[in-house]
Each structure stands twice: as C-alpha cells, then as structure tokens.
Amino acid sequence: MNNLTRLVAGEFQRLAKYKILQSGLGVTVLWVLVLFLIGRDEGGLFIPLFLFMDLTMMTVLLIGAGLFYERQENTLKTLLITPTKLSHIIFSKLISAVYIALQSAVFLGLLGYLFFDSTVKFYYLLPFTLLIALTHAMIGYTFSVLVKDFTGLLAAIMSYMILFAFPSIFYALDILGDTWEYLLLISPTHGSMLLVDLSFGKSVAPALIILSVLYLVALSFILAKFIVFPKYIEKAIKE
Amino acid sequence: MAKKIIEVKNLRFTYQKDAVKAVDGIDFTVHEGEIFGLLGPSGAGKSTTQKILIRLLKGYEGSISYFGKDLSTYDNTFYEDIGVGFELPVHFSKLTGAENMAFFSKLYKKQVDVGPLLKRVGLYEDKDRLVGEYSKGMKMRLNFVRALLNDPKVLFLDEVTNGLDPKNARIIKDMIREFKEAGGTVILSTHLMNDVEELCDNIAFISSGKIREIATPRALKLKHGRRIVDVEYQHNGQTTTETFELDDIGNNADFLNLIKTREIETIHSGETSLDDIFIKVTGEQIHE
Numbered sequence: 001m002n003n004l005t006r007l008v009a010g011e012f013q014r015l016a017k018y019k020i021l022q023s024g025l026g027v028t029v030l031w032v033l034v035l036f037l038i039g040r041d042e043g044g045l046f047i048p049l050f051l052f053m054d055l056t057m058m059t060v061l062l063i064g065a066g067l068f069y070e071r072q073e074n075t076l077k078t079l080l081i082t083p084t085k086l087s088h089i090i091f092s093k094l095i096s097a098v099y100i101a102l103q104s105a106v107f108l109g110l111l112g113y114l115f116f117d118s119t120v121k122f123y124y125l126l127p128f129t130l131l132i133a134l135t136h137a138m139i140g141y142t143f144s145v146l147v148k149d150f151t152g153l154l155a156a157i158m159s160y161m162i163l164f165a166f167p168s169i170f171y172a173l174d175i176l177g178d179t180w181e182y183l184l185l186i187s188p189t190h191g192s193m194l195l196v197d198l199s200f201g202k203s204v205a206p207a208l209i210i211l212s213v214l215y216l217v218a219l220s221f222i223l224a225k226f227i228v229f230p231k232y233i234e235k236a237i238k239e
Numbered sequence: 240m241a242k243k244i245i246e247v248k249n250l251r252f253t254y255q256k257d258a259v260k261a262v263d264g265i266d267f268t269v270h271e272g273e274i275f276g277l278l279g280p281s282g283a284g285k286s287t288t289q290k291i292l293i294r295l296l297k298g299y300e301g302s303i304s305y306f307g308k309d310l311s312t313y314d315n316t317f318y319e320d321i322g323v324g325f326e327l328p329v330h331f332s333k334l335t336g337a338e339n340m341a342f343f344s345k346l347y348k349k350q351v352d353v354g355p356l357l358k359r360v361g362l363y364e365d366k367d368r369l370v371g372e373y374s375k376g377m378k379m380r381l382n383f384v385r386a387l388l389n390d391p392k393v394l395f396l397d398e399v400t401n402g403l404d405p406k407n408a409r410i411i412k413d414m415i416r417e418f419k420e421a422g423g424t425v426i427l428s429t430h431l432m433n434d435v436e437e438l439c440d441n442i443a444f445i446s447s448g449k450i451r452e453i454a455t456p457r458a459l460k461l462k463h464g465r466r467i468v469d470v471e472y473q474h475n476g477q478t479t480t481e482t483f484e485l486d487d488i489g490n491n492a493d494f495l496n497l498i499k500t501r502e503i504e505t506i507h508s509g510e511t512s513l514d515d516i517f518i519k520v521t522g523e524q525i526h527e
Contacts, residue, residue: 003346006342006345006346007346010342013334013338013342014331014333014334017331017333017334017338018333070331073328073329073330073331073332074325074327074328074329075329075330075331077295077325077329078323078325078329078330078343078385080295081293081295081318081321081323082315082318082343082346082347083315083316083317083318083319083346083347083348084315084318084346085315233295237290237295237296
C-alpha cells in the first residue's frame with residue numbers, strides 16, 4: 001500500500017465521518033423521489049439533467065467546501081509535512097470526488113434503464129462521468145485556492161452556476177434556442193451536458209463530442225498546471 | 240564537536256505581497272543533540288524561519304544545509320526524519336484522537352507505538368473522543384504526539400506550550416528534554432521566556448527579521464545581567480532593602496557588617512530576566 005492509497009482510504013474515512021457520503025446518497029434519494037413523482041413517462045427525460053447537476057455542481061461544491069473546511073482545521077498544512085507527494089495529496093481528493101460521481105452515474109443510469117425505459121450507453125457514461133467529475137473537481141480546487149474565505153467560495157460557485165450551469169440547463173429545457181449552442185461551448189458545463197446526453201442515447205454531432213472532450217481535458221490540465229498545483233501550498237499554509 | 244544538523248547562512252525571505260523582508264539575512268547553526276531557541280515577538284520572523292526550514296516556504300535567498308546537504312536538494316523523504324509541532328491544532332475534528340494518529344502514522348515508514356505517548360501527555364483516556372470535543376490544551380498535546388509519530392531525529396516546534404496549563408506544559412517540556420537526552424535535536428520557536436530558559440542550550444533573539452544575538456541563556460545573563468546583591472533586613476520593625484555591587488562583595492565592609500549585625504530576611508543576586516535582556520538587546524517588548 002503506497003501513500004496515495006492510504007490518502008484515498010483516509011479521504012473515504014473522512015467522507016463518511018463528515019457525513020458527506022451520506023449527504024450524497026440523500027441527494028440521490030431525493031432525485032429518485034422527484035423522478036417517481038414526475039412519473040414514468042416524463043421522469044426518464046430528467047435523469048440526464050439530474051446527473052449533470054450531480055457531476056458538475058455537486059462535485060465543485062464537494063471539493064471546494066471540503067478543502068475550505070480542511071484548511072480551517074490546518075490539516076492541509078500538516079499533510080504537507082509528511083513524506084507524501086503533493087500530487088498524491090491532490091489526486092486523493094480527486095479520486096474520492098470521481099468515485100462519488102461514478103456512484104451517482106451508475107445509480108441514476110441503472111434507475112433510468114430499469115424503471116424509466118431510458119437508453120443508457122454505459123460505455124460512454126462511465127468514462128465521460130470520470131472526465132466531467134475530474135474537470136469539475138479541478139474547478140472546485142481552483143475556486144478554493146483563489147478565494148479568500150467561505151463567502152468568496154459560495155460567491156464563486158453561485159457565479160459559476162449562473163454564468164455556466166444555468167444557460168446549459170435552459171438550453172436542455174429548450175428555453176434557449178439552437179443559435180446559442182456555439183456560444184455555450186465556451187462553458188465547461190455545456191460540454192459536460194452534451195457528453196451526458198450522448199450517454200443517455202441522445203444524438204450529438206461527432207464534432208461537438210470531440211470538441212467537448214478536448215475542452216474538458218485541456219481545461220483540467222490548464223487549471224491543474226497553472227493554478228491548483230502552484231497555489232496549493234501557499235493556500236494550505238496560510239493561517 | 241557535535242555534528243552540524245542545520246547551518247543557515249544569510250537567509251532572506253520576502254512574502255509576495257509584502258515589501259518588507261520577513262527574514263533579513265540571518266545566520267545560525269544547530270548541532271546534534273541541541274535545543275536551539277528562536278525567541279521573538281509575533282511577526283519577528285521566527286515562524287517564517289521555521290516554515291523555510293521544514294520546506295513549506297520556498298523561494299528564499301541564502302543557503303541552508305541540513306545534515307551537510309543543501310536543503311533544497313531533499314525530496315519528500317526529508318519528512319521521514321523530522322517531526323513538526325505547529326502553533327495551532329492540526330487535526331481532523333470529526334475523527335477521534337486515535338483515528339487522527341492512525342491516519343498520519345501510516346504515512347511514515349517508521350512508526351512508534353502511539354499508546355505510551357498518549358498516556359504520557361494524558362490523552363489516552365480521551366483517545367476515542369472526537370478531536371472537535373477536545374479543549375485547546377488537549378489539541379496542543381495531541382499536536383505534540385503527532386510530531387513524535389515517526390520517531391524523528393529533529394523536532395521543529397512552534398509555540399509548543401501555547402494554551403497549556405502549567406502541569407501539562409511541564410510534561411511536554413520534560414518530554415522535549417528527554418528527546419534531546421536521547422540524541423535528538425530541537426528547534427524551538429517561542430515568545431515564552433520560561434520555555435527558553437528551561438530548555439534551550441542556545442538562544443537566538445530575533446526581531447524584525449534579524450537575529451540580534453545568539454548565545455546560551457547563561458552567557459546572555461552574564462553579559463547583560465546586573466551584577467548586584469539585594470539584601471532585605473529588619474530595621475526599627477520595618478523591612479529595609481540595601482543593594483550592593485556583586486564584584487568583590489567578600490571585601491565589602493558595609494555588606495559584611497550588615498549581615499553580621501542585622502536580622503536578614505532575604506538575600507537575592509540581581510539576576511536580570513531574559514525578558515529584560517531581550518528588551519535591552521532588541522529594543523522590543525516580547526510579551527504578546
């Protein structure tokens with residue numbers, strides 16, 4: 001067992017102790033209740049939307065709030081004085097966030113397949129969930145290393161939702177027309193939504209799929225290389 | 240001659256957003272088996288120096304050698320052999336004391352039995368309570384145990400007795416002394432004169448990022464202390480005090496006459512406290 005494995009095990013222990021795993025499960029149960037209330041005919045249409053929100057907003061919130069809380073407890077700092085690589089510390093949180101996202105994806109995917117007659121392409125759903133969660137975990141990291149306090153973090157998350165997540169949701173609900181699509185492509189949430197849609201059998205142009213994947217990969221890399229890794233230590237040791 | 244563990248030469252450091260140097264050209268050497276104290280008020284540069292020495296702050300000027308090798312050339316295995324006691328509690332509040340120790344302990348190759356350490360600092364009975372329920376003093380004691388988890392060779396301690404009652408502060412100080420007696424080296428940052436006076440072999444007075452003086456506590460007292468003797472005695476039913484120069488006191492007729500003829504209540508040599516010496520050397524108050 002290397003230190004990355006030990007850090008990941010520690011992450012899961014804390015996710016359970018801090019009741020984050022249970023809260024995630026609670027949100028999923030809430031989605032299920034809403035889906036059954038909507039009814040079998042319409043409910044299936046909402047599954048990709050609920051999953052999209054889980055993979056994007058919940059992941060940003062999970063990483064951002066978790067890091068903020070740990071910084072308050074000074075535990076980020078004490079991890080830095082262990083024989084552990086910085087990359088392992090950062091990856092351990094990414095892995096736990098991606099695991100929670102995959103759990104949601106599998107659960108909602110099976111729910112759609114078994115109870116709502118949804119078309120679920122698991123061979124797309126699983127890798128795309130991984131990519132979307134990874135990118136949004138990196139966005140959560142970015143917010144938490146750039147903002148000063150918890151209010152700043154909430155403001156950043158709200159701004160992200162209003163600027164990026166809501167337009168994609170409006171587009172999915174046909175509130176925004178097709179002419180907005182190319183403008184929406186600058187948003188990481190829209191690329192995420194296209195990939196979720198594809199996983200649930202919706203037809204998406206191959207060019208848009210390739211563009212979305214490249215965009216999310218490039219964004220994750222850029223945020224990691226130029227913001228998260230360089231700023232992490234500075235933020236962790238600030239008292 | 241004891242082996243050099245840390246050798247700092249002309250160390251300078253400026254925080255990105257500050258114009259003033261937090262550490263401004265300091266030099267010192269710490270030898271094996273020594274307790275070296277960095278003493279100064281808040282903002283003097285002692286915590287910054289500690290953070291540089293434990294490799295949390297990079298981008299410094301000057302040179303630091305650790306066990307004879309440039310500190311910047313070490314990788315993360317550097318942390319296998321050091322223990323760090325931070326000024327503030329550094330634990331997961333929703334985990335118990337034992338769970339916290341188990342988690343951190345697993346990250347090191349060398350691990351000690353935590354039970355005896357927890358017993359020694361009086362936390363064994365509370366090891367299964369959530370750290371969030373601990374008092375500040377309990378958290379600080381757990382911090383100290385955390386610093387010893389990997390059986391370190393060198394301890395970096397920052398305000399280690401902060402928030403502790405005298406009984407628990409005594410236990411921690413005894414443990415630090417035992418660590419030194421077992422061959423360990425300690426770098427202690429503090430603003431508490433008592434800690435320094437009781438523990439340190441050498442002290443560096445630090446203020447405004449500069450080291451103003453380095454010496455043993457005894458040498459500092461001899462150099463800067465007042466060499467006098469105060470005698471309190473009864474005279475006409477009242478306590479009276481007279482002060483004599485310590486030098487050649489055996490031939491001071493007035494002093495000898497006084498102790499022969501009066502009812503002496505107390506005799507004190509006029510030792511200057513380290514507090515007073517610090518103010519004299521740096522021109523700054525140490526208390527926070």
